[in-house]
Amino acid sequence: MTIEVQGVRRAFGDVLAVDSISLTAAPGEVTALIGPNGSGKTTLLLMLATLLVPDQGAIRIDGLDPVTQPTEVRARIGWMPDGFGTWDALTVREVLHTVAAAYRIPPDRARARTQELLATVHLEDLGDRRARVLSRGQKQRLGLARALINDPSVLLLDEPASGLDPRSRIELRDVLRALAAQGKTVLVSSHILTELQEVADRAVIVARGRSLQTQRLDDDFVSTGTASWRIDSLDLSRLTDWLADHHVPARRVGGGLTEVEVSGEENAARLLADVVRDGIRVTTFAPSQGALETAYLAATEDRR
Ligand SMILES: Nc1ncnc2c1ncn2[C@@H]1O[C@H](COP(=O)(O)OP(=O)(O)OP(=O)(O)O)[C@@H](O)[C@H]1O
Ligand SMILES: [Mg+2]
Known part of the structure; x- marks a missing residue:
């Protein structure tokens, strides 16, 4: 399920958040979106996640248009925002069950899936803890589990490593590689370039709302680019x-x-x-x- 972005633009009043971004993210690969603060990464991801409409340009996810086919797109994507509210009164497990219910996943399946994902993000011991009391890094990991609940083929992750301790970062890297190996399309924004270099196959560099360059991160690049x-x-x-x-x-x-x-x-x-x-x-x-x-x-x- 390829993500294709062509000449996308989005303004907020007189702030041009995304001026012109074009990129392609392929299945089986981790594509990194990197750029300075305020360069339009989150705005772009929101448009891909059907939560914001572009002013200009075209987005296709597996050939589907998030503007005109949001329901079909949502069924295929997993979205992890850079900071997100959880339902404070719910436990970690209940958060995942609730999200599963929103995707109309049958309760039995939802329970099994929740257990599986709690193991993936190492939150098994905290399943009955209220989401409100989780640390920042634990919340991030819950966010990742939440994004995976519907077994999406396309993952959109906004700064997933922020707030994670070194071990959790390494585990996140392994999770992303494993998802790509299953043939999923992974698009991830981040500032931690040294880590991205190890996890990503391709990096799209953006600045001031424009995509500047797409770089394949193969051995050749690493050995000649340093x-x-x-x-x-x-x-x-x-x-x-x-x-x-x-x-x-x-x-x-x-x-x-x-x-x-x-x-x-x-x-x-x-x-x-x-x-x-x-x-x-x-x-x-x-x-x-x-x-x-x-x-x-x-x-x-x-x-x-
Ligand atoms: N809802 C909004 N209303 C007005 N301006 C906005 C809005 N959302 C974003 N912007 C502006 O658009 C620009 C791009 O913001 P965006 O959040 O997409 O950047 P980013 O690349 O994700 O930055 P960061 O690395 O800090 O997360 C910024 O100048 C921001 O102030
Ligand atoms: Mg951002």
């Missing part, structure tokens, strides 16, 4: 002199590390070999910025 590396040595002053002598752009950063600008893994490997060959004892050598971060910063440079 542009800066961090290096630490037991012989710091010798390292500094060596870099200066060899005209390698470098600057000191925190933790005794030096950041060097070298494009691509090939050149980085060569630099490391040369430094070591000249007897400088290197203790750390690692990418300091992911390739996606580099692409994002370059694309949005003049658009803050």
Whole structure:
């Protein structure tokens, strides 16, 4: 179920929230929507989720138009908003049962599905707890379970990782990969580029309401796109002199590390070999910025 967005625009009064966004998200893939605050990501996702009507342009989800066929679209999508109210008086389990009932899922099936999803998002122990008392991260996980209740083929997730602790983030990543492996179309907005690089197949960069660039995040991109590396040595002053002598752009950063600008893994490997060959004892050598971060910063440079 492909998501196709063509030239979509949406204004709120005189604020042009989405100016012109076009993108395609394919089944079996995780597509990331990245862009600065206020660049129109949430507005776009709301339009995809049938909750807001575009002023211009076309959206198709599995060929269906959210404007004219909202019921059909809603049956196919799972939507996780970036912050959402839960029904405070209900328990976690009751929240999921209520959402299931809204999708007309029979009670038996709803109970089984709820149990399954509580396990997926690791909220089994909190099933009988009132949703109101959940922590922020636990609420996020309930939001994900809620988005999955109707077994949607298209998932629209707005900042799903926000508020999650490191373990929950890794688990979220695994859940998203597993959903894509089942052939679902996953579109996820986020600011955490290093994590997105590991989970997403494709990234759509937006700024000021416009889609700027779509980047495939394959091995080639990662190995050629990384542009800066961090290096630490037991012989710091010798390292500094060596870099200066060899005209390698470098600057000191925190933790005794030096950041060097070298494009691509090939050149980085060569630099490391040369430094070591000249007897400088290197203790750390690692990418300091992911390739996606580099692409994002370059694309949005003049658009803050
Ligand atoms: N209902 C609204 N009324 C007026 N302006 C709005 C409304 N919703 C969004 N905007 C404006 O539209 C722009 C895009 O907002 P949007 O929430 O889509 O950005 P975003 O990319 O999701 O940002 P963030 O990364 O902070 O979540 C912003 O300038 C915002 O102030
Ligand atoms: Mg947003």
